[in-house]
Amino acid sequence: xxxxxxxxxxxxxxxxxxxxxxxxxxxxxxFVALMGPSGxxxxxxxxxxxxxxxxxxxxxxxxxRLVNDVAPKDRDLAMVFQSYALYPHMTVRENMSFALKQRxxxxxxxTRAVEGAAAKLGLTALLERKPKALSGGQRQRVAMGRAIVRxxxxxxxxxxxxxxxxxxxxxxxxxxxxxxxxxxxxxVYVTHDQxxxxxxxxxxxxxxxxAIQQVGSPQDLYDNPANLFVAGFLGSPPMNFLDAxxxxxxxxxxxxxxxxxxxxxxxxxxxxxxxxxxxxERLALTxxxxxxxxxxxxxxxxxxxxxxxxxxxxxxxxxxxxxTRPLAPGETVGLSVPPGAPLLFDxxxxxxxx
Amino acid sequence: MSRALALRLEPYFxxxxxxxxxxxxxxxxxxxxxxxxxxxxxxxDPLSGDFVGLDHFREMLxxxxxxxxxxxxxxxxxxxxxxxxxxxxxxxxxxxxxxxxRGLVQALVFLPWAVPGFLSGLTWAWLFNPVIGPLPHWxxxxxxxxxxxxxxxxPHLALWGPIAANVWWGIPFFAITLLAAxxxxxxxxxxxAAMDGAxxxxxxxxxxxxxxAPTIAITVMLRTVWVxxxxxxxxxxxxxxxxxxTQILSSYIFTLAFQRLDFGYASAVAAVxxxxxxxxxxxxxxxxxxxxxxx
Numbered sequence: 001x002x003x004x005x006x007x008x009x010x011x012x013x014x015x016x017x018x019x020x021x022x023x024x025x026x027x028x029x030x031f032v033a034l035m036g037p038s039g040x041x042x043x044x045x046x047x048x049x050x051x052x053x054x055x056x057x058x059x060x061x062x063x064x065r066l067v068n069d070v071a072p073k074d075r076d077l078a079m080v081f082q083s084y085a086l087y088p089h090m091t092v093r094e095n096m097s098f099a100l101k102q103r104x105x106x107x108x109x110x111t112r113a114v115e116g117a118a119a120k121l122g123l124t125a126l127l128e129r130k131p132k133a134l135s136g137g138q139r140q141r142v143a144m145g146r147a148i149v150r151x152x153x154x155x156x157x158x159x160x161x162x163x164x165x166x167x168x169x170x171x172x173x174x175x176x177x178x179x180x181x182x183x184x185x186x187x188v189y190v191t192h193d194q195x196x197x198x199x200x201x202x203x204x205x206x207x208x209x210x211a212i213q214q215v216g217s218p219q220d221l222y223d224n225p226a227n228l229f230v231a232g233f234l235g236s237p238p239m240n241f242l243d244a245x246x247x248x249x250x251x252x253x254x255x256x257x258x259x260x261x262x263x264x265x266x267x268x269x270x271x272x273x274x275x276x277x278x279x280x281e282r283l284a285l286t287x288x289x290x291x292x293x294x295x296x297x298x299x300x301x302x303x304x305x306x307x308x309x310x311x312x313x314x315x316x317x318x319x320x321x322x323x324t325r326p327l328a329p330g331e332t333v334g335l336s337v338p339p340g341a342p343l344l345f346d347x348x349x350x351x352x353x354x
Numbered sequence: 355m356s357r358a359l360a361l362r363l364e365p366y367f368x369x370x371x372x373x374x375x376x377x378x379x380x381x382x383x384x385x386x387x388x389x390x391x392x393x394x395x396x397x398x399d400p401l402s403g404d405f406v407g408l409d410h411f412r413e414m415l416x417x418x419x420x421x422x423x424x425x426x427x428x429x430x431x432x433x434x435x436x437x438x439x440x441x442x443x444x445x446x447x448x449x450x451x452x453x454x455x456r457g458l459v460q461a462l463v464f465l466p467w468a469v470p471g472f473l474s475g476l477t478w479a480w481l482f483n484p485v486i487g488p489l490p491h492w493x494x495x496x497x498x499x500x501x502x503x504x505x506x507x508x509p510h511l512a513l514w515g516p517i518a519a520n521v522w523w524g525i526p527f528f529a530i531t532l533l534a535a536x537x538x539x540x541x542x543x544x545x546x547a548a549m550d551g552a553x554x555x556x557x558x559x560x561x562x563x564x565x566x567a568p569t570i571a572i573t574v575m576l577r578t579v580w581v582x583x584x585x586x587x588x589x590x591x592x593x594x595x596x597x598x599x600t601q602i603l604s605s606y607i608f609t610l611a612f613q614r615l616d617f618g619y620a621s622a623v624a625a626v627x628x629x630x631x632x633x634x635x636x637x638x639x640x641x642x643x644x645x646x647x648x649x
Contacts, residue, residue, distance in 0.1 A: 099550035
């Protein structure tokens with residue numbers, strides 16, 4: 001178990017910076033998700049921690065020890081790769097024993113560790129098989145097993161579930177989370193999947209364009225996103241963004257209609273243009289007479305409820321409702337925005353203003 | 355014709371054209387060539403052509419030239435293939451990692467392969483000639499030769515001349531195939547091994563070598579058969595001499611057939627070479643099968 005500290009870490013492959021000024025403290029036993037779209041630098045950041053890449057600048061410390069120049073094999077970290085990277089010429093048992101053999105542990109101890117991990121992951125019957133005789137889900141487990149037998153200082157996961165089908169992914173999410181609870185080991189988990197980040201992480205590090213956008217608990221990022229990127233990345237269906245003007249008295253005007261009122265914010269010019277963020281599930285349908293009239297564009301049933309596409313003037317937004325009343329495209333319905341739902345962003349910089 | 359019979363015969367009709375073609379271009383010459391081995395067939399002797407049974411093979415047992423050639427074939431093949439493989443592997447490993455100008459170096463490395471064997475034999479013969487070539491002087495300077503003389507005219511050393519040329523000429527084959535095999539090993543397997551605590555040497559031994567093994571087995575087998583049959587360099591550089599000291603079986607066959615014009619005896623030696631190579635190939639196949647079964 002370890003703390004991992006990054007200060008002002010940067011990386012450049014020669015085509016512009018991949019990571020800029022990364023400051024991050026990963027606490028002992030914590031499960032941290034590095035989340036962002038492809039190309040945001042999250043995998044590079046993980047590989048820097050692993051030692052598979054060298055940082056261009058800054059310092060990486062594991063348990064306070066500077067590891068910038070320490071080879072991966074001497075960092076005592078275990079990594080689960082997206083491709084699993086199992087040794088194709090070795091059986092499951094040999095795959096899982098490989099690291100322990102390098103450390104010249106006694107054979108009895110290796111056998112005990114491998115069989116213990118195999119039992120935990122349901123691999124006991126597969127120990128003598130080679131990777132090519134395993135299904136995708138089983139290979140994934142072997143990759144996990146290879147990591148946990150080592151009892152490393154920390155686990156690094158590089159999109160470990162992205163090659164699995166949706167059902168298996170959900171199951172493995174649960175199992176990884178459970179393993180983490182049992183082992184209590186520091187874990188860094190790279191994902192582009194907001195559901196994985198939300199459901200698994202103690203804290204999410206949202207990355208975009210090589211820089212940290214926000215760090216916090218999943219709920220905190222969901223409720224209080226620091227900018228448009230974080231707000232738009234988390235949530236399905238995603239947050240609605242509307243062009244609005246904010247009057248001096250706190251009225252939020254969209255397409256000439258006052259959609260909601262917020263406490264009059266300080267420091268904003270009168271009738272300032274803002275980007276209004278609204279979570280689809282926080283909006284409510286009412287009758288057109290006592291709220292803002294909007295037109296139903298399309299209705300998508302999801303099973304749990306319905307996603308209703310609404311047209312408000314020239315702008316579109318989505319609303320998620322569990323209301324079961326009949327809705328037809330073209331119908332006019334009322335849109336109600338409860339207090340506390342509106343999030344305001346600066347349309348230029350994308351940062352949150354209220 | 356009954357329908358059942360027609361259905362039974364149908365596949366044979368489809369395959370007949372290619373089978374006939376294969377028989378015509380492969381089996382007929384092979385059988386003809388083998389049949390010469392049992393005949394007394396000397397091109398300049400119009401009275402020859404009788405069936406002589408196993409006479410040629412009995413003659414071979416007492417033919418010093420044959421035994422020298424057989425010994426030379428083993429040395430020539432083993433040393434050439436081992437050195438070609440060793441240098442080829444080193445080159446492939448060097449070329450596997452990126453460096454500035456890799457494309458150019460790759461092209462240069464593969465150049466010897468493009469030189470006709472005949473031409474490289476001539477060039478190497480000149481290199482070993484003390485009048486115009488530097489090699490004897492270098493070898494003398496290094497203390498490997500007492501005097502800067504042509505090793506090709508020394509019966510004890512002459513075989514090393516064609517071997518040197520053969521190694522130079524054959525390295526690219528191993529470099530190309532091993533490089534291709536190296537590049538097909540996923541990079542993240544090395545990274546996983548690095549994370550698992552394996553240093554560069556161990557990664558080479560536990561990851562690279564086992565994953566290259568199938569390619570190594572097949573290329574070494576191919577090259578061995580190939581090199582054992584490869585008489586060109588020897589014919590060009592030493593003509594099997596001095597005093598037949600550098601004959602290998604294939605150059606001996608060439609000499610017997612096209613200089614002594616004794617086609618019958620040449621065919622008998624060729625049949626023995628064919629048998630030896632078949633036995634070798636079968637042994638390698640069995641070995642490979644046993645190894646993959648166990649692995």
